[in-house]
């Protein structure tokens with residue numbers, strides 16, 4: 001279980017998170033919505049270790065994460081995607097996806113990328129994980145392509161594959177459907193639903209495309225001005241007048 005307790009984040013003048021408390025059970029896929037600036041990315045950053053909370057705690061399977069480095073947090077099986085794909089330019093899709101799998105290997109990410117000698121067995125295993133992750137989101141046929149040749153939508157799918165290739169216990173997806181065409185979005189929705197059904201991983205998903213999100217998650221946390229406004233099943237949240245006023249109506 002992921003346990004967030006009394007999380008507070010202040011950036012100089014901005015109070016970005018105000019005493020946020022939330023639980024995400026093993027195997028649960030939960031949505032995180034709210035207006036621009038509500039604190040969604042800040043909350044994801046606190047879980048992934050890129051944002052240090054001012055107070056409060058984040059625990060995953062009982063281990064306190066909020067004082068650990070991003071690498072140690074990744075080592076605990078937490079993987080994320082970013083609002084922007086953040087791929088390694090000049091490298092192929094396969095190389096990019098393999099950097100996600102590196103936490104499972106015994107050698108470092110950069111050595112894996114430059115294919116240093118002596119990595120053969122490790123590389124084969126990471127490659128298997130990467131290929132499975134690419135197949136899971138339908139980019140397997142692009143493995144040898146330089147990422148720079150891909151569309152924005154394809155790059156986003158590669159970023160999702162990179163996160164999946166680490167076989168995360170907890171997945172943080174920051175706007176996975178942004179920049180995708182309607183058709184790509186429908187395919188990704190089916191792919192992610194199949195992935196979660198098969199792997200029983202937990203996830204927190206930020207997504208502005210509510211149709212996509214509501215089909216993917218079991219419940220939704222609504223964040224407004226740094227506080228949790230409500231949490232509930234997608235249909236209940238959609239129909240909640242306070243949510244409509246604070247979020248959907250803006």
Ligand SMILES: Nc1ncnc2c1ncn2[C@@H]1O[C@H](COP(=O)(O)OP(=O)(O)OP(=O)(O)O)[C@@H](O)[C@H]1O
Nearest residue numbers: 011012014016034035036037038039040041042043
């Ligand atoms: N590094 C930072 N330094 C200062 N202020 C920040 C920083 N990161 C975020 N903020 C501020 O904290 C608040 C919450 O930002 P955050 O990006 O978490 O919101 P969000 O809900 O993810 O918004 P969006 O939907 O626009 O991505 C905003 O007022 C933002 O300007």
